[in-house]
Amino acid sequence: MKYIIIGNGVSSVGAIEAIRKNDKTGSITVFTDEKFPCYGRPLISYYLEGKTSTDKMSYRGGNFYKDNNVTLKLGAAITKIDPTSKTVTAGGKEYAYGKLLVATGSSPFVPPTPGYDRVKNKFTFIRLSDALAIEKHVGADKRALIIGAGLTGLKCAEGLYGRVGKITVVDMADRVLPAVTDSDASGIVRAHLESKGMEFFLSDSVAEYEENAAVLKSGRRIEFDILITSVGVRPNVSLVADAGGAVEIPTETGRPIRGIVVDETQLTTLPDVYAAGDCTLSYDVTVGCARMLALQPNAYLQGETAGNAMSGGVTFRRDYLPVNAGGFLGLHMITAGSYVGDAITANADGAFRRFFVKDDRLTGFILIGGYDRAGILTDMIRKRTPVSNVDFEEMIKQPALGALGMDYVRAVLGK
Amino acid sequence: MKRVYVNEEWCLGCRLCEYWCVFSASGEKHFPFAFDGGAKPPAGIRVESAGGINFAVNCRHCDDPLCMKSCISGALSRDDHGAIRIDKAKCVGCHTCIAMCPYGCIVSGGESMPIKKCQLCASRDYTPQCVSHCPAGAIVFEEE
Ligand SMILES: Cc1cc2nc3c(=O)[nH]c(=O)nc-3n(C[C@H](O)[C@H](O)[C@H](O)COP(=O)(O)OP(=O)(O)OC[C@H]3O[C@@H](n4cnc5c(N)ncnc54)[C@H](O)[C@@H]3O)c2cc1C
Ligand code: SF4
Ligand code: SF4
Numbered sequence: 001m002k003y004i005i006i007g008n009g010v011s012s013v014g015a016i017e018a019i020r021k022n023d024k025t026g027s028i029t030v031f032t033d034e035k036f037p038c039y040g041r042p043l044i045s046y047y048l049e050g051k052t053s054t055d056k057m058s059y060r061g062g063n064f065y066k067d068n069n070v071t072l073k074l075g076a077a078i079t080k081i082d083p084t085s086k087t088v089t090a091g092g093k094e095y096a097y098g099k100l101l102v103a104t105g106s107s108p109f110v111p112p113t114p115g116y117d118r119v120k121n122k123f124t125f126i127r128l129s130d131a132l133a134i135e136k137h138v139g140a141d142k143r144a145l146i147i148g149a150g151l152t153g154l155k156c157a158e159g160l161y162g163r164v165g166k167i168t169v170v171d172m173a174d175r176v177l178p179a180v181t182d183s184d185a186s187g188i189v190r191a192h193l194e195s196k197g198m199e200f201f202l203s204d205s206v207a208e209y210e211e212n213a214a215v216l217k218s219g220r221r222i223e224f225d226i227l228i229t230s231v232g233v234r235p236n237v238s239l240v241a242d243a244g245g246a247v248e249i250p251t252e253t254g255r256p257i258r259g260i261v262v263d264e265t266q267l268t269t270l271p272d273v274y275a276a277g278d279c280t281l282s283y284d285v286t287v288g289c290a291r292m293l294a295l296q297p298n299a300y301l302q303g304e305t306a307g308n309a310m311s312g313g314v315t316f317r318r319d320y321l322p323v324n325a326g327g328f329l330g331l332h333m334i335t336a337g338s339y340v341g342d343a344i345t346a347n348a349d350g351a352f353r354r355f356f357v358k359d360d361r362l363t364g365f366i367l368i369g370g371y372d373r374a375g376i377l378t379d380m381i382r383k384r385t386p387v388s389n390v391d392f393e394e395m396i397k398q399p400a401l402g403a404l405g406m407d408y409v410r411a412v413l414g415k
Numbered sequence: 416m417k418r419v420y421v422n423e424e425w426c427l428g429c430r431l432c433e434y435w436c437v438f439s440a441s442g443e444k445h446f447p448f449a450f451d452g453g454a455k456p457p458a459g460i461r462v463e464s465a466g467g468i469n470f471a472v473n474c475r476h477c478d479d480p481l482c483m484k485s486c487i488s489g490a491l492s493r494d495d496h497g498a499i500r501i502d503k504a505k506c507v508g509c510h511t512c513i514a515m516c517p518y519g520c521i522v523s524g525g526e527s528m529p530i531k532k533c534q535l536c537a538s539r540d541y542t543p544q545c546v547s548h549c550p551a552g553a554i555v556f557e558e559e
Contacts (some may be wrong), residue, residue: 040488046507052488052529056505059489074507285518289436297515304484316479323485325514330526332513373519375481377437382517391465401472402465406423409463409470412518415420415557 001026003310004088004095006078006239007103008032009041010296011277013060015101015310020068024312026098028070031090033077036128037065042296042326044131045152048138048159052270057128081243083270099272099310102240102260103303104397106233106294115209125156137226138163140380145169145214145224147206150175151324153230154189157198158328162239167198168222170214171231180324180335182289182343185366188352192331234292235259235279245270249281257281258294265315274310276302283322286338286363286381293320319382325374329364332369337364337381346396355396359388373399380404416497417558419460419473419533419543426553427464428469432545436460439536439544457522459533460545460554471545471554473507474499475534482512482521482532489523498535506530 003019005012008030014157016028042292044264046052065072071088080089081102087094108124116122121137124131146153149171157167161291169176172326175186191202201222206214213223237260246261256273259281266274276298281290298320308315323336341358355377356363362380376399380390391403401409428528433456440458441449447460480499483491490505491512506529513521513530522531536543 042487042509043507046509051507052505057488061489076503199506243431296487297481297511299483323511323514325511326509327526332510334510336514371513372523375512375515375516375521376519378514379517400463400465401518402463402468402470406465406468409423409465413421413472415555415559 001311002096002098003028003101004097004099005030005101005103006088007105007277007279008034008038008072009058009103009105009277009299010038011105011303011306012101013038013064013102013298014300015103015276015307016068016070018304018307018313019311022308022311026311028068029073029095030065030070031073031076031078031088033075034127034129035075036070037062037074039128040296041126041128042155044125044128044178045155045159047128047131048135048156048163049161072332078239081239081273083243083245083273084270097272100274101303101306101310102268102273102275102279103277103299104236104239104279104291106235108230109232109234110229111205111231113206113209118200118211119209119227120211121225122229125152125228125230126233129255131159132250134160134226134228135163140165142166143168143223144226144228145222145313146228146230147171147204148230148232149173149200150230151177151227151326152191154328155326156228156230157193161196161312161329164226168224169198170201170204170206170216170222172203172205176200176202180322181366182339182354185333185335185352185354185368188368189328189331193328196329201406205231224251226413233278235281235292235294237279240268240270240273240275240279243270243273245273257291259290261290264305264317265309266302267309274306276306284321284338285319285384286321287340293322295322295324297323321378321381323378331369332371333368334374336365336378337362339364339366344396348397353396357387360388362387375399376401376404417556418476420555420557421470421473422553422555423468424553425551426462426469426471427551428464430456430462431547432460432554433457434460435544435548436533439539440531440534441470442538458519458531459470459522461522464509471549472518472520473545473554475518476533476535481515481517485515487511494537496535496537496541498537498541499503499529499532500534500537501532503529513517524535
């Protein structure tokens with residue numbers, strides 16, 4: 001079998017590891033337009049912060065591609081998929097595939113704003129090359145303006161903290177981290193970052209850029225030396241769309257959501273063409289519909305599922321849900337699921353702990369500053385464990401296997 | 416592969432296993448030295464109590480290790496003995512693995528420090544010290 005994979009993020013690695021379990025001899029060729037073997041993409045902020053280095057960022061170590069007999073083509077963008085002749089095109093040359101995986105990830109969205117072209121030091125924040133380029137412009141006298149107070153925007157702010165003199169964040173939303181917090185949790189994060197000297201302008205956006213300044217809709221003018229736009233990502237669907245594959249699904253609001261449409265084995269609507277990771281739509285069990293879940297755990301698991309399906313292996317049944325973990329300058333949080341249903345707050349020892357329960361199921365949680373064993377809660381959401389079967393009072397104080405009952409404990413830990 | 420299993424009916428709840436685990440992971444020669452720097456359990460094993468029953472919870476070194484498949488930096492991997500191991504140099508302490516382990520078997524190492532988890536006592540010849548020193552025989556190391 002001839003396997004071709006477009007992209008070398010973690011979904012690509014998940015696919016390679018799965019394929020090689022089932023097929024030791026088939027040829028695997030990976031194309032990427034980046035210049036590096038797979039690295040932990042979220043690590044680019046840790047890199048800026050000085051908490052990791054390029055040699056430690058390699059996701060699977062130096063010999064991964066060689067050991068798995070994979071041909072890695074760096075700096076090689078695929079420009080076309082032809083599902084009829086079963087070929088892909090890179091640099092004007094055609095390559096034939098038996099099974100194809102599209103693992104193209106997502107691209108940062110830059111809202112069209114007058115004057116943006118005039119800004120000299122402007123960046124997005126998604127690739128290692130972005131972090132390396134930003135690093136060339138840092139300094140104690142430099143002012144950074146970050147557009148976007150979501151996870152990547154704030155991670156970028158954390159990365160730059162201590163490396164520039166001033167950090168200002170602007171977002172259209174009325175709070176920071178709108179996708180993963182409620183207003184109380186968001187307030188805690190914002191207050192923490194403000195206490196570190198960051199400045200936020202929320203419910204506002206840029207009306208126009210000058211070379212070294214932004215004029216906001218509110219009229220405020222912010223001067224900067226470095227501009228980073230991090231307002232969100234769009235799935236890279238164009239190769240599949242051009243080849244005639246489905247890349248959106250309708251919604252009740254009338255506005256379709258975009259992302260490569262896949263089945264539970266990650267097969268697209270094109271024969272022998274699979275897709276995984278940020279470029280696809282995932283079924284989120286906590287809301288009961290498909291959406292874009294641009295998160296690394298999902299990307300790996302989908303890549304693995306695709307790899308197994310492509311090479312005739314067994315695919316695990318997977319339930320996807322948003323799970324986020326990370327810190328912002330010493331304030332650590334884990335969040336999961338969706339915040340629907342009844343909110344139960346169980347703050348303790350200075351930690352913010354809020355749980356959401358609907359129809360006797362845990363649908364989501366927000367834990368800031370204390371989240372020991374949080375994965376037990378994530379598993380409850382994933383498995384849709386009835387809350388009434390659990391010692392929930394204990395569970396929200398301190399997640400523990402015992403709260404799930406001794407039968408479960410024996411099944412998991414006993415012989 | 417060989418895994419650590421519990422016989423909860425024998426567990427005294429004495430938590431000696433937790434201390435042996437910290438000692439084992441420390442690499443120290445003498446037991447008290449492991450705790451000099453203020454190290455406190457749990458690390459790779461922890462004792463739970465529920466309704467008067469005690470039992471030790473240890474990493475399952477899962478066939479489908481969600482921790483490893485979710486790690487943002489590739490710091491978790493499976494070694495030749497089947498153990499899921501942490502590469503302390505690569506871990507950035509993001510705690511995605513804590514959010515994903517269904518059994519709560521990964522422990523924070525503190526701010527910007529690598530996480531702690533059961534390494535199956537790889538540095539002690541894969542002889543789990545929790546098992547060797549349990550006075551009650553409440554944890555065993557056996558093939559499935
Ligand atoms: C700053 C930042 C922080 C993040 N933090 C977290 C976090 O804490 N936790 C978390 O779960 N997730 C986080 N994420 C999201 C996570 O990085 C992504 O979900 C994950 O990388 C998706 O993996 P993937 O394999 O789908 O795609 P990607 O990692 O995006 O890889 C896709 C690859 O395909 C290449 N490609 C695209 N088109 C082509 C083409 N036509 N030809 C050749 N190659 C192509 C791209 O260049 C890229 O290398 C973060 C992301 C960023 C940017
Ligand atoms: S840490 Fe948790 S998920 Fe990882 S192998 Fe151990 S029990 Fe499984
Ligand atoms: S805390 Fe360390 S081991 Fe866990 S997911 Fe993050 S980088 Fe990986």
